[in-house]
Amino acid sequence: MSIPSTHPLISSETASSPLIRALRGETASHIPVWFMRQAGRSLPEYLKVREGVGMLDSCLRPELTAEITLQPVRRHGVDAAIFFSDIVIPLRLAGVDVDIKPSVGPVLGSPVRTSADIERLESLSLSDESLAPIREAIALIVAELGGTPLIGFAGAPFTLAAYMVEGKPSRDHLGARGLMLSHPDLWERLMQWCARVTGQFLRAQVLAGASAAQLFDSWAGSLSLDAYKVHVAPASASVFEQIKDLEVPRIHFGTGTEHLLGAMRDTGATAMGVDYRTPLDQASALLGGNVPLQGNLDPAYLTAPWPVIEAHVRDVVARGRTAPGHVVNLGHGVPPTTDPTVLTRIVELVHSL
Amino acid sequence: MSIPSTHPLISSETASSPLIRALRGETASHIPVWFMRQAGRSLPEYLKVREGVGMLDSCLRPELTAEITLQPVRRHGVDAAIFFSDIVIPLRLAGVDVDIKPSVGPVLGSPVRTSADIERLESLSLSDESLAPIREAIALIVAELGGTPLIGFAGAPFTLAAYMVEGKPSRDHLGARGLMLSHPDLWERLMQWCARVTGQFLRAQVLAGASAAQLFDSWAGSLSLDAYKVHVAPASASVFEQIKDLEVPRIHFGTGTEHLLGAMRDTGATAMGVDYRTPLDQASALLGGNVPLQGNLDPAYLTAPWPVIEAHVRDVVARGRTAPGHVVNLGHGVPPTTDPTVLTRIVELVHSL
Numbered sequence: 163m164s165i166p167s168t169h170p171l172i173s174s175e176t177a178s179s180p181l182i183r184a185l186r187g188e189t190a191s192h193i194p195v196w197f198m199r200q201a202g203r204s205l206p207e208y209l210k211v212r213e214g215v216g217m218l219d220s221c222l223r224p225e226l227t228a229e230i231t232l233q234p235v236r237r238h239g240v241d242a243a244i245f246f247s248d249i250v251i252p253l254r255l256a257g258v259d260v261d262i263k264p265s266v267g268p269v270l271g272s273p274v275r276t277s278a279d280i281e282r283l284e285s286l287s288l289s290d291e292s293l294a295p296i297r298e299a300i301a302l303i304v305a306e307l308g309g310t311p312l313i314g315f316a317g318a319p320f321t322l323a324a325y326m327v328e329g330k331p332s333r334d335h336l337g338a339r340g341l342m343l344s345h346p347d348l349w350e351r352l353m354q355w356c357a358r359v360t361g362q363f364l365r366a367q368v369l370a371g372a373s374a375a376q377l378f379d380s381w382a383g384s385l386s387l388d389a390y391k392v393h394v395a396p397a398s399a400s401v402f403e404q405i406k407d408l409e410v411p412r413i414h415f416g417t418g419t420e421h422l423l424g425a426m427r428d429t430g431a432t433a434m435g436v437d438y439r440t441p442l443d444q445a446s447a448l449l450g451g452n453v454p455l456q457g458n459l460d461p462a463y464l465t466a467p468w469p470v471i472e473a474h475v476r477d478v479v480a481r482g483r484t485a486p487g488h489v490v491n492l493g494h495g496v497p498p499t500t501d502p503t504v505l506t507r508i509v510e511l512v513h514s515l
Numbered sequence: 516m517s518i519p520s521t522h523p524l525i526s527s528e529t530a531s532s533p534l535i536r537a538l539r540g541e542t543a544s545h546i547p548v549w550f551m552r553q554a555g556r557s558l559p560e561y562l563k564v565r566e567g568v569g570m571l572d573s574c575l576r577p578e579l580t581a582e583i584t585l586q587p588v589r590r591h592g593v594d595a596a597i598f599f600s601d602i603v604i605p606l607r608l609a610g611v612d613v614d615i616k617p618s619v620g621p622v623l624g625s626p627v628r629t630s631a632d633i634e635r636l637e638s639l640s641l642s643d644e645s646l647a648p649i650r651e652a653i654a655l656i657v658a659e660l661g662g663t664p665l666i667g668f669a670g671a672p673f674t675l676a677a678y679m680v681e682g683k684p685s686r687d688h689l690g691a692r693g694l695m696l697s698h699p700d701l702w703e704r705l706m707q708w709c710a711r712v713t714g715q716f717l718r719a720q721v722l723a724g725a726s727a728a729q730l731f732d733s734w735a736g737s738l739s740l741d742a743y744k745v746h747v748a749p750a751s752a753s754v755f756e757q758i759k760d761l762e763v764p765r766i767h768f769g770t771g772t773e774h775l776l777g778a779m780r781d782t783g784a785t786a787m788g789v790d791y792r793t794p795l796d797q798a799s800a801l802l803g804g805n806v807p808l809q810g811n812l813d814p815a816y817l818t819a820p821w822p823v824i825e826a827h828v829r830d831v832v833a834r835g836r837t838a839p840g841h842v843v844n845l846g847h848g849v850p851p852t853t854d855p856t857v858l859t860r861i862v863e864l865v866h867s868l
Contacts, residue, residue, distance in 0.1 A: 333686075334814070334815075334847065334850075336814060336815050336850055339813070339815035340815045340816075340817075340818040340819065342815070343813070343815055343816050343819050343823065343827075344816075344818055344819035344820060344823060383771065384792075386791065386792045386793070386794070386813070387792075388794070418736065418771050420773070420774055421773055421792065421793070438739065439737075439738070439739045439740075439774065440739070440774070441739070441741070460692070460696070460739070461687070461689060462687075462689050462692035462693045462695070462696055463693075463696055463697075464693075465693040465697055466693070466696050466697040467697065470696065470697060474696075494687065497687075497689055
């Protein structure tokens with residue numbers, strides 16, 4: 163049974179697309195497939211349009227953002243576009259001093275660690291006006307996509323907060339986890355702020371035309387289940403709550419999160435992205451067998467000879483059939499060195515199964 | 516029941532130490548505690564003796580290595596010394612061009628990726644002579660330690676191979692995992708070579724006086740259970756096989772390895788180190804309740820106010836009581852920024868419980 167969309171921007175054509183049907187656990191005309199980070203450094207046409215343009219700028223110039231988002235759909239024939247953005251875009255839009263340093267990642271002008279830092283942060287917010295470039299880009303994208311759905315994108319509060327506390331990428335997120343455990347009151351205020359801007363960011367995308375939303379909690383796997391439930395899940399739940407009335411599928415994904423799958427679903431996701439480490443039949447069983455899944459080709463296979471890749475794709479698809487719906491994807495982002503023709507071939511294979 | 520040691524260098528005093536008794540699942544006079552990376556950058560006395568000395572050199576000058584290994588035992592009163600070394604030391608001793616770049620990590624002169632690379636590697640081996648600085652350092656260490664046991668140290672074949680294929684540290688070990696999946700024949704030869712030198716390295720340490728051995732598979736958590744079992748476990752089993760006749764406790768540890776705990780134990784470990792993410796009672800249940808455990812204070816707590824740390828230590832100790840033996844440790848290495856007085860206080864607390 164299809165859940166009727168009350169959202170005027172989700173056309174009936176999009177609602178009946180293989181992606182949206184699979185994410186709702188309905189039978190689709192073919193198995194849908196897209197790739198996390200499909201828009202990006204693996205595509206020569208991306209490198210060309212990005213020449214001389216900083217990463218965050220490329221997310222905030224509507225025509226360029228739209229072009230980058232659409233490139234992999236045109237090239238690979240994937241079943242969804244994913245909005246080209248960056249985890250720290252809501253911070254930039256709210257006025258936080260943040261930039262992406264090439265070969266480093268997001269770097270903040272001043273990390274957020276003390277009560278005073280959080281107070282300063284709480285004086286910042288996302289205005290409706292600041293979201294204009296997001297709305298404009300999405301309008302351009304959905305106009306070209308037609309019946310192919312666009313998935314909205316946001317980083318989850320914990321991952322956002324991890325960058326904010328460290329001031330830069332880190333391996334163990336010790337600073338963020340330390341603040342969480344040492345000063346749970348400050349941590350909670352930080353998470354509430356992150357949840358608010360993330361929710362606004364995602365809601366703006368759906369209202370502008372995205373037909374699904376994916377929340378990426380890239381670093382959640384660094385947490386124990388208990389720490390996740392107490393200190394992180396409420397903020398992620400608040401993000402999903404802010405888009406719940408829009409009735410689009412809500413996908414939740416993190417890496418190294420086998421031990422958190424159920425808790426992440428319980429924040430209000432309607433479909434779970436699965437990391438490449440957990441076979442989909444096992445993930446489905448862990449989740450009680452009633453959650454549509456997305457994933458989980460291992461990016462390490464992308465450099466293998468085609469017969470090895472093909473066997474892996476067939477295995478993932480077979481395991482995915484144990485879930486009520488399955489969207490084929492990678493169990494992590496496309497590596498920058500990937501040969502894009504391999505991705506196109508995988509799309510063709512999945513569509514033939 | 517105590518397993519009698521046939522090894523002449525394990526004195527009866529060491530065999531009856533709390534560490535060795537706990538690792539054998541026997542009742543100890545107090546709960547033993549040591550810290551991964553206890554020798555290192557958190558200690559001012561370490562920074563002083565390391566001045567002007569490269570990392571790998573500090574592992575190969577017997578008097579300096581001994582001094583660094585002993586410093587945390589003197590300062591904290593921990594129940595074990597861990598041999599100060601580096602995962603790539605066996606490579607250096609075998610003649611591989613490798614160095615540690617400050618704030619980068621291990622960097623190889625030329626990565627190992629092709630059949631020709633592996634052939635070149637196979638022409639290198641660890642001679643008995645090359646291990647002389649290891650034996651000399653250990654003789655100095657055990658002479659000062661008396662009844663306090665020394666734990667031997669080695670990086671597991673997968674973690675070693677991950678550095679060798681990438682040529683440097685990486686987040687996802689895509690190069691290594693790609694080689695594993697694309698060219699399993701080459702991968703197996705690489706793993707066999709790594710297993711041989713790692714086994715020799717660890718065996719030399721035990722023969723020189725180490726009373727236990729810990730195999731660190733830092734990056735194993737990046738693997739699925741299936742990939743681990745097929746492509747990694749046989750090499751780790753070969754390492755343990757090379758020291759099995761010496762009858763010292765064999766500890767196996769990796770991070771993010773909850774899904775691999777049983778498979779890692781099955782390689783021939785007699786005790787399992789547990790990452791901070793998995794509560795010890797849960798880890799013990801996963802392992803069938805009959806495996807001594809080591810761990811698993813979360814390093815993120817080390818910056819918390821003392822009452823928060825104390826509650827965490829008490830919780831870890833209480834959960835550890837569900838295992839047949841428990842050695843308190845961190846569930847990851849000591850962060851360089853740790854206040855060493857906090858570690859001393861944790862030792863005092865654990866010993867009082």
